[in-house]
């Protein structure tokens with residue numbers, strides 16, 4: 001439990017466990033790759049490189065969850081393979097998460113949700129014949145096969161999973177070197193002239209035309225893959241690509257501002273509200289400077305993080321870069337803990353130019369908690385940007401907005417500024433389903 005005056009440290013957001021570690025391809029404690037990983041003999045769900053790492057993780061967390069995992073294992077018997085369908089496995093997994101009492105996405109929930117299973121017969125290891133083990137794909141390490149099934153999966157799918165594994169390695173490297181888990185790569189110096197973000201066709205265009213990475217343009221492809229052979233430069237381009245998963249927040253905001261404010265190029269101040277702000281928004285906070293750097297006439301940027309998961313009521317100290325400070329520009333970040341529809345009746349509230357709720361999932365999770373806020377936003381005196389990773393969520397959300405009679409400044413569409421790094425969906429509709437941060441976006445507005 002965080003103490004009352006605890007301030008989240010921006011540099012070290014709570015460690016999101018790499019998918020490779022959840023799939024037992026890395027030491028669960030230090031995240032090192034080791035050829036001698038040993039599993040917890042009780043639950044068989046986590047692996048360690050050494051006794052020291054095992055002890056550390058036991059004291060950190062594992063003693064609280066090992067027993068629950070053992071209990072889940074006991075509830076599964078031998079499952080014969082013929083006729084077993086994906087939905088059988090999927091339903092069992094959802095049930096497992098419910099039985100574990102895990103709040104998603106905490107570590108227990110993620111361990112249960114990402115438990116390895118055979119790609120072909122959908123059996124988990126405890127469901128195999130006595131003592132049989134799953135083998136991980138030797139290329140991506142993220143999908144597994146039982147010894148009775150063919151040991152391959154489609155190469156395009158494997159390639160996508162290899163991307164996830166590669167990003168995991170970037171995360172591990174970054175964390176081990178700096179204690180941070182998000183890479184932020186944005187424009188170093190403020191632009192002198194406004195160039196609409198809408199004039200860029202993709203992240204490559206943004207980095208090389210609007211931002212300041214022109215020097216790398218010939219050595220990477222449009223997909224931000226490095227094409228030359230310099231390890232330092234390779235790393236910086238890998239960080240650019242990986243960083244899109246964080247700065248997708250800021251670029252999506254700029255794109256939304258361009259869509260709703262025709263005079264954005266001459267706007268001098270902006271007031272933005274981030275609704276339901278949590279870890280992802282907080283760890284991306286330093287990148288809000290990008291708004292000042294892409295919008296040259298902007299002098300004052302005011303951002304309020306509002307939501308029940310905001311950890312503190314204290315204002316956040318933020319400092320602009322030297323250039324911006326010299327030009328008399330400022331950013332301020334206020335935080336307010338509680339639901340947005342309650343916040344609007346407080347003295348702190350000032351009508352924003354734009355509000356935004358990233359990955360709210362309001363039609364899927366915590367519907368009752370979200371509903372009063374959603375109902376308020378349908379008629380709010382400002383537009384609100386929403387994003388989702390999966391189309392299924394958008395469908396649910398459109399049902400709610402139509403019921404509330406809301407209008408749209410932008411209908412749902414694929415977001416040009418979605419994150420480029422895939423992540424594995426925990427309980428997907430099919431094996432190895434992946435999603436991308438802020439894949440879909442739309443803007444709601446009073447009719």
Ligand SMILES: [Zn+2]
Nearest residue numbers: 027030049053
């Ligand atoms: Zn270790």
Ligand SMILES: [Zn+2]
Nearest residue numbers: 040042043066
């Ligand atoms: Zn265990």
Ligand SMILES: [Zn+2]
Nearest residue numbers: 118121146149
């Ligand atoms: Zn199998």
Ligand SMILES: [Zn+2]
Nearest residue numbers: 137139140158
């Ligand atoms: Zn593979």
Ligand SMILES: [Zn+2]
Nearest residue numbers: 289320321324
């Ligand atoms: Zn600056």
